[in-house]
Amino acid sequence: MREPQSLRAQLLSRLTLPLLIVVILDASVSYFVALHYADQAYDSWLLDSAKSLTQEVKAHKDKVTFELPPIAVEVFRWDAMDKTFFKVESEAAGFIAGDKGLPSPVLATMASDEPFFSDGEILGQKVRIVSVLTAPTTDDSDDVLISVAETLNKRRGMMNEILLAVVLPQLLLVLITGFHIWTGINRGLSPLNDLAKLIAQRSARDLNPISDAGVPLEVRSLTHTINALLDRLGANLKTQQRFIENAAHQLRTPLAGLKVQAERALMADNLESMRPALAHIKNSADRVAHLSTQLLVLARSESVSQTAHELKSLDLITLSRACCMDWVPKALERNIELGLDAPTTPVGIAGDETLLRELLSNLLDNAIAYGNPDGHISVQIEPGLEPRLIVEDDGSGIQANEADRIFERFYRIPGSRGEGCGLGLAIVKEIADLHSARIEVGSGPRGRGTRIEISFGVG
Ligand SMILES: Nc1ncnc2c1ncn2[C@@H]1O[C@H](COP(=O)(O)OP(=O)(O)O)[C@@H](O)[C@H]1O
Ligand SMILES: [Mg+2]
Secondary structure (H helix, E strand, O other): OOOOOOHHHHHHHHHHHHHHHHHHHHHHHHHHHHHHHHHHHHHHHHHHHHHHHHOOEEEEOOEEEEOOOHHHHHHHHOOOOOOEEEEEEEOOOEEEEEOOOOOOOOHHHOOOOOOEEEEEEEOOEEEEEEEEEEOOOOOOOOOEEEEEEEEOHHHHHHHHHHHHHHHHHHHHHHHHHHHHHHHHHHHHHHHHHHHHHHHHHOOOOOOOOOOOOOOOHHHHHHHHHHHHHHHHHHHHHHHHHHHHHHHHHHHHHHHHHHHHHHHHHHHOOOHHHHHHHHHHHHHHHHHHHHHHHHHHHHHHHHHHHHOOOOOEEEEHHHHHHHHHHHHHHHHHHOOOEEEEEOOOOOOEEEEOHHHHHHHHHHHHHHHHHHOOOOOEEEEEEEOOOOOEEEEEOOOOOOOHHHOOHHHOOOOOOOOOOOOOOOOHHHHHHHHHHHOOOEEEEEEOHHHOOEEEEEEOOOO
16 A cells, blocks of 8 residues: 655645755856856956066076066065965076976967966965966067966855855745745645544534535535535435334334234144144244345345445356246246246346346246236346346236336335235345346236336446
């Protein structure tokens, strides 16, 4: 089973994660742009000082000199945060002045009139170096290379300041937005909690609809569904209650009869005078037994229909033949002929075998009970897209105005013969519904008797 997911956590992560990504992207871009411009500014200051040194390069009869008084060197080197280095050299003369340890750029990679920036190291410290070429004489005999370098303290300080200035406000933004999203979600979800509390507090008997007041629009579909369910539950409960009352009432009658007859039997002093009472007792016991079986069948088909039972594919002919065989002796008791009229190839439908046999048994029971003595009952199976099971008798028939009521539980047409309890056709209907089958009630051949037709869907 999948772990239940928290709506709150989902909303929070879906809203803040993109925000966080955007903020990180934005912070990085602003950081690198700011860094680039700061670097450019420092680089151009470094170039200025290199250019100022080129003024001090002089040429005397082809000999290049670099004259800077010590005090000027001190002024040149002065910087509160960084150390400044310089080096003057030429290809012909080699090192001329400054810091010998400062790395020189590879001359070949330099354009003669462009300053060249590079990163290097001197005395174990990382430095930024700019190198410029200058020609002290008019005949371009020997170019002098002047490099100026400074340590990176100012640049690093600047980097940290920019980082703080960019990242801190963004972080604060994420925190404030996250907090607002969190409280917003909580506030948004609170109607759901209220609703859950309201439902939890209900008694099991309270099936009144949940009020829509205060329920947000988005949650209303849920309350509507719950209310529809409560409605169905209520209707279901009422039917069950009525059914139990009816069943109890129906059982009471034969049981009361049993008691009276038993008392009468007890008063008789010999077996012979006891016989009629015993016969009544057997009759009442039969009725109770029949009634309880019918109640069980009804309960079973109801529970099957409520639990999305799986229907299996089966042959309607085999099933009907077996069932008819069971009823032949009962039919013969009334001298009724029972015939099966079916095609030779199987007729497949999707169904529950036990329940379908129960359905046909109840139809045959009625046909035998209410059919014409010495008459004929025919069970027919018609193949096709909607296979049909038909039971026809030539009895008294059912009046059109009774056609709907006979399917009600415990309903019997007044004056009906036999020991029925009015559950037979209710069971037939329940089982037909379970198979999504249609029932039609009509009259038999030549307008006489009863014809009950059950049409199934495709098997
Ligand atoms: N084949 C039939 N012919 C005439 N009447 C019938 C037939 N089947 C059912 N009925 C009528 O429908 C009523 C309801 O049938 P059912 O639910 O089986 O109850 P029960 O048979 O216990 O009376 C019966 O009382 C009977 O009057
Ligand atoms: Mg019946």
